[in-house]
Amino acid sequence: MNEAEARLLYPMGETLPDTTQALEVAPGVKWVRMALPFALNHINLWLLRDRLDVNGTMTDGWTIVDCCIDAPSSREQWLHLFDTQLDGLPVLRVLVTHMHPDHVGLAHWLVTHWSTPDYSCPLWMSSLDFSTAHIGSAGGTGFGGNDAAEFFASHGMNKPDDLAKVRARQNYYASMVPAVPKAHTRLLDAMVVRIGQHDWRCMVGYGHAPEHIALYCEDLDVLISGDMVLPRISTNISVYASEPQSNPLQLFLDSLERMRALPDTVLILPSHGKPFKGLYERINQLTQHHAERLAELLQACLEHPMNAAQALPILFKRELDLHQTTFAMGEAVAHLHTLWYQGKLRRFKLDGVWMWQAL
Structure with missing residues (x-):
């Protein structure tokens, strides 16, 4: 635990859900943890007890929040959880916070798995991230190549x-998000979504993804x-080829400030960490930070x-592999x-490369 992390409170201590369980963290809220094949080696996913009108009948079930990348191990873990952790109830909808592969990768598989001839399990997410996920899944600009x-x-x-190697990653996003559902229900800032017995308010955040949705x-x-x-790491904030003049770090910092409208007592369920x-x-x-x-x-740019x-x-004091370097490059441009x-x-160009000098 680093010094900054030590100033936070972890109500569940060191407890983590293993791959066979969904751990309750609040009434009707369960925590699922899945492995990722990156340095950031896991993602947290959430099950919310739900009740929806399905073809005129009020039906008990679950909403899944975020999905993991599309990988055989992720599918297998979900299938086991469906058999053992849902109290025999169906998944009624899938809600995705944003379009990054670890969040949306399995959305297409989940909504297909839980759809029936009489009910199409819906995907809920922001329209901007839904559209961007489609572009990425199709091998579109900004995601490699x-x-x-x-x-x-x-x-x-x-x-x-x-x-x-970067050129060879044309299908990097699509390898983890091979498909995206064809339709979605749009989530908007300040929109209130009734999930089971509780209202959840959407909070849009910018800088990390086009239109990231948090739920309060x-x-x-x-x-x-x-x-x-x-809780432990800083969110990646990058400039991408698809929006080369953007200022995502300022958007992110402004979004953080808006979260101060929430009470400081709130229990935060992050996508990574505890x-x-x-x-x-x-x-x-x-x-x-x-x-x-x-x-x-700025000091470095004053010197030369x-x-x-x-x-x-x-910006980064540790050694970086190529995967980390691509994120780090985007983050350096953002700063x-x-x-x-x-x-x-x-800024000015020197031999085709953007250079930066302090004024």
């Missing part, structure tokens, strides 16, 4: 082997935060112009863009 390689090259990635239940004092507020309390403390930590990174980057690839050692939009940096 030539567009991503050219974007990274324009920001200083210059090793031929690395660029070749006042009755339970619970926030399903998705990736917007994580359920915790200490919302304001964590917002302060994340805000301070990014302020420190921005200050370090640099590109995003040259900024990586300033440089924030300083640029604040009027603290100017």
Whole structure:
């Protein structure tokens, strides 16, 4: 446990659900944990006890919040949980916080599995993330391939082997999200969704995904935060080839500030890490973390112009593999863009690469 993490409260201690169980964390709310094949090696998924009108009959069941990537092991774990953890009840809908593969990857399989000739299990998510997931699943721009390689090259990635590997990742997103449901029910900011006996209010967050949805239940004092507020790591905030002039870090910081409207007593159910309390403390930590990174980057750009690839050692003190480097490059550009939009940096091109210099 790092120093920042130690200032948070973990009501469940070190308890984690194993692969065979869904652990209750609040009345009618169960925690599922699935493995991921990345350095970030797991994702938390949630089961909410539900009751919906199905063809004129009020039907008890569950809503699944987030899905995991599409992988044989993930499907097998879900099938076991369906047999043992749902009290013999069906899944009535699937709700996805955002379009990243670990969240939406199995949505198509889940809604198909739980649909019948008389009932189509629906997908609920924001329309912007739904559309972006379709683009990514089809191998669209911004998720790997030539567009991503050219974007990274324009920001200083210059090793031929690395660029070749990025080009080869054209179908990286689609490999984990091979399909997306054809239809969805749109989630909007401030929209209230009745799930079982409780109302859950949608809170849109920006910067990490196009239109990320967190869910807050006042009755339970619970926030399903998705990736917007994580207890141990900072959320990845990146500029992508599909939106090369964006300022996602400022959008993210503004979204965090809006979460201060929630009570500090709220139990936060994050997508990675353990359920915790200490919302304001964590917002302060994340805000301070990014302020420190921005200050370090500005100081470095005062000393001499640099590109995003040259900024990586300033922002990331550990060794990075290629998968981590692609995220880190996007994050470095995001920090440089924030300083640029604040009027603290100017940018210019040198041999086709964007350079940044303090004003």
